[in-house]
Amino acid sequence: MKLRFQGKRITGLLSVVPRHEQSFVEDMKLFNFPEARSRKLMEVMGYDRHRLVEEGVCVSDLAVAGLQHLFESGKLAREEIDALILVTQTPDYPMPPTSNVIQGRLELKQDLFCMDINQGCAGFIVGLMQAFLLLEQPAIGKVVLINADVISRKTSPKDRNSYPLIGDAAAITVVERDPEAGVIHANIKMDGMRREALMIPAGGMRLPHSEQTALLEDVGDNNLRAQDHLRMDGSAVFNFVQVEIPPMVEGLLEQGGMDIDAVDWFLFHQPNRFMLQKLADKIGIPHAKMPMNVVEKYGNSSGVTIPMAIVENLRGPLLAQRFQVCLAGFGVGLTWGSMLMELGELGFCDMIEI
Structure with a gap:
């Protein structure tokens, strides 16, 4: 699906990361796997360290801390916010919506549009699309988009296929109308037939959490996880990225009437360095134009990585x-x-630790 927006732009960005940092060397102690092979995995995939929340920390905690920082520093006024969109896969509760929890904890105005969106790795793109659509309404002048996940709490520490790359974080993006802003081109595709490539099988209504779903099982090569944990088919995800993303990006550039040289930066979701290098090579993007350093410093925090x-x-x-x-x-x-969009001259662009 091809989409087009105009007269909107990002005016501020804040990343929120937990202060607790854990190294891959520490992670290796959790695995029943030869250290030499673990270090080879570290080198190829670009693992080094990741940020993990402490026990009990939830998505609303990261979001509230980030918004309070913006309020206290004068970079955002609470009464200016007309819509609050939260994109997360790890809500505080099954109900109520975590966006309402954030609104309540900060005592924001009642005349406020709150929305939770259940999306992950493409969540920043999906969230921006929703923000742009809301800005079509005259009553909405400023949208706060929050991407946040605490996926480490749903990942087995004994699963070396997932745990070393997972990170926890939040991002707060302010989106506003700007009559002088240029055209924003976008596209989106979905395929639920391949839903099992990345999923947490238990914990919802299809398979509720139980003592049985919490049991660790050897899922092969001494990787241990439960049905309550994140399950990733690495080969399927890698093939999906290499097959589907190049034509998507090439189609977007054609849609916008641009070539690779006309784009200053390619800012992609950060699954791991190896996958991004292969993707850049396939599309023909110079590595210098595509940052690949997020996972090695902070971990893969899903929709927050962009x-x-x-x-x-x-x-x-x-x-x-x-x-x-x-x-x-x-x-x-x-x-x-x-x-495809113009980005810059922001009111703030920063990162905080909590």
């Missing part, structure tokens, strides 16, 4: 300059989407 890549690599330049950027998210669902 704004994390922006803040980590461009926080200084984006305060004063504008760049032509291509954003792309792909993963759980399966869902894949991309966006």
